[in-house]
């Protein structure tokens with residue numbers, strides 16, 4: 614699979630540079646994020662396009678003691694009764710068809726390989742995966758919900774809102790990692806946040822200033838080249 618050719622970014626816009634420099638970061642500095650930055654990011658993100666302008670998202674943004682309390686509760690549930698918690702939706706089908714299964718395997722091999730964890734070392738992978746519970750020690754944790762009465766179309770809209778947040782954060786020097794892992798702990802999240810009955814927990818997100826050491830040595834996730842997903846006609 615081809616790698617990104619970011620060298621050609623001479624000819625790309627500032628927005629495209631932000632899009633291509635974003636990556637799922639799981640290593641953060643212990644540096645707080647200003648409320649002003651958070652509100653700026655959310656303010657920009659709300660301009661996401663939505664079918665019928667229904668704007669189906671809700672987001673809970675936590676820092677300080679609120680984030681710690683939620684992370685502690687999730688970590689305790691994960692350590693003591695992970696089998697009892699299940700997401701309210703399926704993110705991917707099982708079995709995962711091709712070419713998606715190969716891409717996911719490649720992700721695991723690249724990511725865990727970069728941490729010196731062998732792909733078959735399930736115990737070490739579980740330790741890394743458990744870091745999801747604490748938002749990868751990022752200073753800010755977000756929880757995204759959607760009204761369960763809505764359909765697939767609104768989930769597209771939520772994805773655009775989430776992407777806007779990631780890009781606005783990146784443009785301000787902040788990294789993110791979206792986390793579907795957290796959706797399985799919706800019951801725990803309900804004990805900490807005032808979710809209405811119709812709100813379904815879709816995912817979480819870590820946000821903060823990335824560890825520069827990790828940024829230097831992190832692997833670039835392989836991205837399929839244009840020819841694999843685009844079909845151009847009439848040019």
Ligand SMILES: Cc1cc2nc3c(=O)[nH]c(=O)nc-3n(C[C@H](O)[C@H](O)[C@H](O)COP(=O)(O)O)c2cc1C
Pocket residue numbers: 635636637638639720745790791792793794795816834
């Ligand atoms: C909706 C969504 C959910 C994700 N959930 C998780 C997660 O639970 N834990 C995690 O470590 N990464 C999660 N990721 C990050 C992906 O693994 C990552 O985006 C993918 O491997 C591509 O890498 P890149 O974002 O660095 O390009 C998620 C990404 C998205 C978009």
